[in-house]
Amino acid sequence: MLQPWNKNGLTVAERLQAEGISRRGFLKFCATTASMMALSPSMVPAIARALENAKRPSVIWLSFQECTGCTESLTRSHSPNLETLILEQVSLDYHHTLQVASGEAAEEAREAAMKENNGRYLVVVDGSIPVDNGGVYSTIAGITNLEMLRETAEGAAAIIAVGTCAAFGGIGYAKPNPTGAMPVSAIISDKPVINVSGCPPIPTVISGVLAHFLTFDKLPEVDDLGRPITFFGQSIHDRCYRRPFYDRGLFAESFDDEGAKKGWCLYRLGCKGPATYNACATTKWNEGTSFPIEAGHPCLGCSEPDFWDMGGFYQPLSTPTGDVTRTLVYGVVAGALIGAAAGSMARTRKIKAQKEHYKVTTDDLEESS
Amino acid sequence: MNPAMDDSIEIEPTPCAKDRGNDLPVLNEILHALNELLTHDRQTVIDIKSLPFGPVDEERLSIALGQGEVAATIHTLGESRVTETAYAGIWWVEHRNEQGAVIAKFIEVTYMPDILKAQHEDVIVARQKLKDALETIKLNGA
Numbered sequence: 001m002l003q004p005w006n007k008n009g010l011t012v013a014e015r016l017q018a019e020g021i022s023r024r025g026f027l028k029f030c031a032t033t034a035s036m037m038a039l040s041p042s043m044v045p046a047i048a049r050a051l052e053n054a055k056r057p058s059v060i061w062l063s064f065q066e067c068t069g070c071t072e073s074l075t076r077s078h079s080p081n082l083e084t085l086i087l088e089q090v091s092l093d094y095h096h097t098l099q100v101a102s103g104e105a106a107e108e109a110r111e112a113a114m115k116e117n118n119g120r121y122l123v124v125v126d127g128s129i130p131v132d133n134g135g136v137y138s139t140i141a142g143i144t145n146l147e148m149l150r151e152t153a154e155g156a157a158a159i160i161a162v163g164t165c166a167a168f169g170g171i172g173y174a175k176p177n178p179t180g181a182m183p184v185s186a187i188i189s190d191k192p193v194i195n196v197s198g199c200p201p202i203p204t205v206i207s208g209v210l211a212h213f214l215t216f217d218k219l220p221e222v223d224d225l226g227r228p229i230t231f232f233g234q235s236i237h238d239r240c241y242r243r244p245f246y247d248r249g250l251f252a253e254s255f256d257d258e259g260a261k262k263g264w265c266l267y268r269l270g271c272k273g274p275a276t277y278n279a280c281a282t283t284k285w286n287e288g289t290s291f292p293i294e295a296g297h298p299c300l301g302c303s304e305p306d307f308w309d310m311g312g313f314y315q316p317l318s319t320p321t322g323d324v325t326r327t328l329v330y331g332v333v334a335g336a337l338i339g340a341a342a343g344s345m346a347r348t349r350k351i352k353a354q355k356e357h358y359k360v361t362t363d364d365l366e367e368s369s
Numbered sequence: 370m371n372p373a374m375d376d377s378i379e380i381e382p383t384p385c386a387k388d389r390g391n392d393l394p395v396l397n398e399i400l401h402a403l404n405e406l407l408t409h410d411r412q413t414v415i416d417i418k419s420l421p422f423g424p425v426d427e428e429r430l431s432i433a434l435g436q437g438e439v440a441a442t443i444h445t446l447g448e449s450r451v452t453e454t455a456y457a458g459i460w461w462v463e464h465r466n467e468q469g470a471v472i473a474k475f476i477e478v479t480y481m482p483d484i485l486k487a488q489h490e491d492v493i494v495a496r497q498k499l500k501d502a503l504e505t506i507k508l509n510g511a
Binding site: 021022023024025027028029031032034035036038040041042044239240241242243244263281282283284287288290294 | 391414415416418419420421422423424426443445446449462464470471472473475483484487488489490491
């Protein structure tokens with residue numbers, strides 16, 4: 001539910017107290033918030049001190065060229081209380097899918113929030129931004145996504161790019177990228193932008209970054225791709241409970257062989273875990289029940305840039321991941337014999353790989369991990 | 370047949386015991402934490418969600434730690450359960466939301482988890498509430 005901008009200026013601790021929640025409840029809130037932010041439990045006292053003074057920030061959520069999966073991920077979380085608490089601690093002033101207002105009234109709400117909280121509000125973006133032909137491929141209330149992003153970002157304190165589309169372009173950016181889709185960071189360079197990638201992102205990670213901003217009034221530390229290190233600091237492979245099988249050279253070779261039934265490593269079935277950084281292996285999905293690898297499916301690498309164009313979800317990392325068809329075409333057009341020969345080789349490997357599961361040696365695995 | 374319905378498929382637990390179980394390093398960490406508590410009076414909290422556990426690792430850890438003498442339930446923002454393991458000073462602290470879903474789970478190595486203690490701010494409120502209650506009783510002549 002959308003909250004009106006909180007004009008009474010209560011801090012988070014005061015709001016909880018006003019709702020009849022005890023200090024013990026506040027401690028529980030802090031402990032679960034620390035866990036959600038993937039911070040050490042030793043940070044709980046610091047979080048409690050910060051939340052005692054934290055006030056509700058205004059949040060403007062912009063949905064551009066997207067599928068609404070990111071919003072679904074957050075709102076259909078199986079731990080609604082925690083997410084609800086976080087959302088109640090922010091003033092969500094604009095969100096196409098969740099707000100009651102529509103048309104001009106909706107745009108007025110966005111403009112009012114921008115004006116009242118100039119320099120202090122948080123912008124959340126999901127979806128890529130089409131820029132070809134002036135950005136005409138996606139508009140809201142007659143305003144292009146490109147124009148709306150630039151206009152809204154101007155007075156923002158920070159921007160959270162939620163989902164792989166907003167963070168890295170995602171499916172819109174995938175070849176042939178007909179709309180000229182771009183990520184937020186390619187358009188906005190004068191504001192702090194944090195990328196919460198994933199298709200969709202883990203709901204707790206979205207809440208965790210919001211909670212971090214709410215608690216400490218700044219965005220968390222990020223990696224070289226602008227993602228919060230606390231959630232994206234380690235690869236899926238490094239945190240995978242199947243890692244011991246990898247270390248012992250025990251791999252599933254197909255989805256129904258003995259290795260698959262015994263839960264062995266899915267590397268040879270195309271798992272992108274070694275090249276993918278996210279918190280799935282520890283935070284997990286569906287109320288912490290499991291994550292794709294635990295359900296028997298390789299990681300697709302959905303939180304990484306260009307994951308749609310990585311050459312096939314079921315192709316092991318050690319085999320070529322480029323677009324072999326395109327390589328062949330380029331070779332022929334250029335009339336280069338070497339290019340044609342390479343394309344021909346790649347085509348042969350592609351056909352071979354399609355006919356049988358591509359086998360790799362342990363040495364290959366070690367080299368590529 | 371839907372493979373998901375095929376109960377003949379058994380997932381092998383993560384290699385354990387003499388190999389590399391994911392619960393064993395945690396047990397060693399807990400032992401180290403007990404040493405810290407006894408020698409430096411320093412408490413340790415381990416967030417279970419931060420551990421790369423497989424399907425049976427947490428269950429195996431729970432069995433290894435066993436059941437102790439104390440079990441308490443707290444009712445605030447949903448239910449929380451605090452239970453001592455068979456090893457004194459090692460506690461499970463599990464927080465649930467109002468729908469009953471587990472939202473955080475910790476192993477605390479301490480003499481008593483902080484969440485069990487009455488909080489100073491709550492005691493101040495309690496004093497006032499009790500004063501008010503007594504006034505009401507006096508006014509009613511009870």
